Amino acid sequence: MLNKRVEEALNSQLVVEAFSSHYYLAVASWAEVNGLSGTSEFFYEQSDEERMHMLRLVKFINERGGKAIIPQIDMPTNDFKSIRYVFEEFLKHELTVSAKVNEVVGICYEEKDFPTMNFMQWYVSEQIEEEAVVRTIIDQLNLIGDDKSGLYHFDRDLKNIKNPQITINNSAE
Helix, strand or coil: CCCHHHHHHHHHHHHHHHHHHHHHHHHHHHHHHCCCHHHHHHHHHHHHHHHHHHHHHHHHHHHCCCCCCCCCCCCCCCCCCCHHHHHHHHHHHHHHHHHHHHHHHHHHHHCCCHHHHHHHHHHHHHHHHHHHHHHHHHHHHHHHCCCHHHHHHHHHHHHCCCCCCCCCCCCCC
């Protein structure tokens, strides 16, 4: 049976993952409307990935004897200033998600819930990867500067980035 404090922390993380999925869906839609097909495809995939993160949590909570609470999600912004702004905000958001994941891991440690702490290590690793990807993308945008042809090539190349598929299997990966 899940410790109540851990269950609450996991349900709180569920909200973070659900909001992330909606936020990235909003970015994808904005990019699509603004002719950035590579960026939109990238963020559609990000949205799907975050939804899978949420489902992984739902299954884990329920399987451990807790009750996953499916949250109501606040509406994300739907207007973004520029492609650079999108990716800077993407990094800020992922840093916030990382901090939230670390909070859950800390609660698991304090409550001596080592199975859940082990489960959360997957999220820790995932966040390290997400932060590295977005930092690399921002570095590329910095190289491009205001060059429109560079932006065209960046967007085209971003379309070819394939995010690893996430499974909702809770076993160690």
